Amino acid sequence: xxxxxxVGATRGTGPERxxxxxxxxxxxxxxxxxxxxxxxYLDSAASSQRPRAVLEAMDEYYTTTHANxxxxxxxxxxxxxRRYEAARVxxxxxxxxxxxxxxxxxxKNVTEAINLVAYTWARKELRPGDAILVSELEHxxxxxxxxxxxxxxxxxxxxxxxxxxxxxxxxxxxxxxxxARLVAxxxxxNVLGTVVDLEPVVAAAHRAGxxxxxxxxxxxxxxxxxxxxxxxxxxxxxxxxxxGPTGIGxxxxxxxxxxxxxxxxxxxxxxxxxxTDGFTSNDLPWKFEAGTPPIAEAVGLAAAVxxxxxxxxxxxxxxxxxxxxxxxxxxxxxxxxxxTIFGPEPDPLRRSGVISFAFxxxxxxxxxxxxxxxxxxVRAGHxxxxxxxxxxxxxxxxxxxxxxYNDEDDVDALVDGLAEVRELFA
Amino acid sequence: MAGLEDLYREIIxxxxxxxxxxxxxxxxxxxxxxxxxxxxxxxxxxxxxxxxAVVVDLKISGQGCSISQxxxxxxxxxxxxxSVEEARALVRSFKALMSIHEAQLETDDADAPGAAGPxxxxxxxxxxxxxxxxxxxxxxxxxxxxxPWNTLSQGLDEVGPxxx
Ligand SMILES: Cc1ncc(COP(=O)(O)O)c(C=O)c1O
Numbered sequence: 001x002x003x004x005x006x007v008g009a010t011r012g013t014g015p016e017r018x019x020x021x022x023x024x025x026x027x028x029x030x031x032x033x034x035x036x037x038x039x040x041y042l043d044s045a046a047s048s049q050r051p052r053a054v055l056e057a058m059d060e061y062y063t064t065t066h067a068n069x070x071x072x073x074x075x076x077x078x079x080x081x082r083r084y085e086a087a088r089v090x091x092x093x094x095x096x097x098x099x100x101x102x103x104x105x106x107x108k109n110v111t112e113a114i115n116l117v118a119y120t121w122a123r124k125e126l127r128p129g130d131a132i133l134v135s136e137l138e139h140x141x142x143x144x145x146x147x148x149x150x151x152x153x154x155x156x157x158x159x160x161x162x163x164x165x166x167x168x169x170x171x172x173x174x175x176x177x178x179x180a181r182l183v184a185x186x187x188x189x190n191v192l193g194t195v196v197d198l199e200p201v202v203a204a205a206h207r208a209g210x211x212x213x214x215x216x217x218x219x220x221x222x223x224x225x226x227x228x229x230x231x232x233x234x235x236x237x238x239x240x241x242x243x244g245p246t247g248i249g250x251x252x253x254x255x256x257x258x259x260x261x262x263x264x265x266x267x268x269x270x271x272x273x274x275x276t277d278g279f280t281s282n283d284l285p286w287k288f289e290a291g292t293p294p295i296a297e298a299v300g301l302a303a304a305v306x307x308x309x310x311x312x313x314x315x316x317x318x319x320x321x322x323x324x325x326x327x328x329x330x331x332x333x334x335x336x337x338x339x340t341i342f343g344p345e346p347d348p349l350r351r352s353g354v355i356s357f358a359f360x361x362x363x364x365x366x367x368x369x370x371x372x373x374x375x376x377x378v379r380a381g382h383x384x385x386x387x388x389x390x391x392x393x394x395x396x397x398x399x400x401x402x403x404x405y406n407d408e409d410d411v412d413a414l415v416d417g418l419a420e421v422r423e424l425f426a
Numbered sequence: 427m428a429g430l431e432d433l434y435r436e437i438i439x440x441x442x443x444x445x446x447x448x449x450x451x452x453x454x455x456x457x458x459x460x461x462x463x464x465x466x467x468x469x470x471x472x473x474x475x476x477x478x479a480v481v482v483d484l485k486i487s488g489q490g491c492s493i494s495q496x497x498x499x500x501x502x503x504x505x506x507x508x509s510v511e512e513a514r515a516l517v518r519s520f521k522a523l524m525s526i527h528e529a530q531l532e533t534d535d536a537d538a539p540g541a542a543g544p545x546x547x548x549x550x551x552x553x554x555x556x557x558x559x560x561x562x563x564x565x566x567x568x569x570x571x572x573x574p575w576n577t578l579s580q581g582l583d584e585v586g587p588x589x590x
Contacts, residue, residue: 365466365491373430382467395467395489424434
């Protein structure tokens with residue numbers, strides 16, 4: 001296990017700065033001697049890499065204490081249960097959930113967390129003619145579940161538009177909220193890097209009597225989240241984008257809400273009693289966790305949030321903001337004429353390290369292909385946000401996204417790689 | 427390891443920069459078929475004008491990467507003026523070219539005996555299209571190269587029954 005203390009802190013230059021080169025040593029996939037060659041990993045918005053601490057925590061769990069949870073009376077089963085429930089509390093505390101032991105539901109990913117709300121709360125509460133407000137920048141995960149519901153139940157789906165500065169245009173917010181029962185919004189865009197100012201939206205939604213679901217997939221990995229301050233009613237995030245394993249996501253909701261919601265999937269774990277003529281649901285949060293849960297993944301996610309807390313989310317945020325400003329500067333400097341960035345100007349509060357762009361009339365696929373031959377991993381495509389691509393008037397973009405282990409060298413590699421793209425397709 | 431020059435052959439870049447038969451045809455009478463690659467957002471629209479079982483005209487529109495667009499351009503040049511039957515044969519050969527090489531890649535032995543099936547036209551029969559061979563070394567791009575051909579194939583099926 002990696003020791004505690006200031007992971008990746010730069011000695012002598014003050015405790016505030018994060019040292020990505022030191023951090024990187026703890027991520028096996030990012031090692032310079034990686035079999036198959038080193039990679040410049042600029043696709044953390046799709047999925048992050050994970051540090052040894054996470055891999056070791058999962059390995060240690062499987063090696064020493066694995067058994068099914070909430071069942072066995074023997075020692076290792078009790079220990080597995082204890083670790084699974086401790087992971088829930090650790091993950092809940094990470095986002096300052098008021099009652100982590102009951103309000104944190106483990107799911108498979110954030111997509112499932114959003115679907116859970118759509119299938120339980122929304123199908124119980126919404127009536128034909130009710131409206132749901134989303135925005136034009138949503139990931140399909142926070143759009144298709146509502147489109148499905150709209151089709152099935154005659155619910156109206158409305159869209160907060162994108163302004164020319166790539167922020168949401170809130171001018172018509174009150175009108176759009178008239179008759180809305182739910183506002184479902186990304187806290188941060190996985191395409192534009194826009195960080196949404198949730199406060200006025202949450203306040204207006206609540207005034208209008210609507211609940212608020214926040215898709216925190218691109219926020220929770222990068223900045224401190226305080227659910228009390230966010231003020232949302234539902235908040236989801238996903239483990240694999242925040243140094244954790246795949247196969248685990250989180251839904252948080254207030255206890256009263258979860259209590260009133262019908263269960264989601266049926267099966268073991270989620271029941272208190274089953275008779276031939278019916279069943280009684282289990283207590284929170286197990287009511288929403290049918291079947292054997294992702295135990296090792298929960299342990300891994302807990303290790304991931306502990307790692308992030310050790311590094312310090314404030315420092316991660318500061319590092320990413322500075323690196324984003326550097327990247328946008330460098331890209332414009334080197335390729336100004338050839339480059340269109342789809343996203344807000346650098347701004348520590350309102351912009352993340354996701355940088356989408358069009359380059360020199362070259363299709364994103366070709367850009368990514370050329371970069372790949374230099375070991376640079378960027379994403380090319382529609383990023384699961386087709387309505388947003390239509391707003392931008394493109395079929396696809398190239399996207400580079402930054403995280404705590406990226407540094408100026410990674411950005412420089414991207415800038416140089418783009419010069420080769422230009423040469424090849426000139 | 428496959429290099430970029432395997433993928434971006436000069437002839438491919440030429441078709442990408444100056445696509446042939448770009449545009450549209452009034453439909454009807456032309457058949458219009460759309461093809462999408464949901465993974466990357468590539469989009470190809472094929473307009474087919476078939477008279478007496480001959481593809482008398484063909485236009486391509488849409489947007490996408492150099493591979494999908496150059497493949498569409500080369501396809502349009504190869505198919506225009508051919509009979510529907512010949513066009514179908516070309517589709518089969520092109521797709522065989524793509525999949526045979528895929529199979530070879532899997533066995534990691536390009537010279538494996540029997541890797542090429544009996545119906546495969548040799549590269550000569552495909553003319554310029556053979557330049558796209560290199561794509562098979564980049565498995566995720568095969569779908570880009572075959573997108574226009576699958577779209578054409580669908581179009582040929584639509585005109586097929588009426589003309590035969
Ligand atoms: C904003 C946003 N929401 C939802 C998702 C879906 O995440 P997952 O596939 O883990 O459910 C993603 C990631 O792709 C995302 O960026």
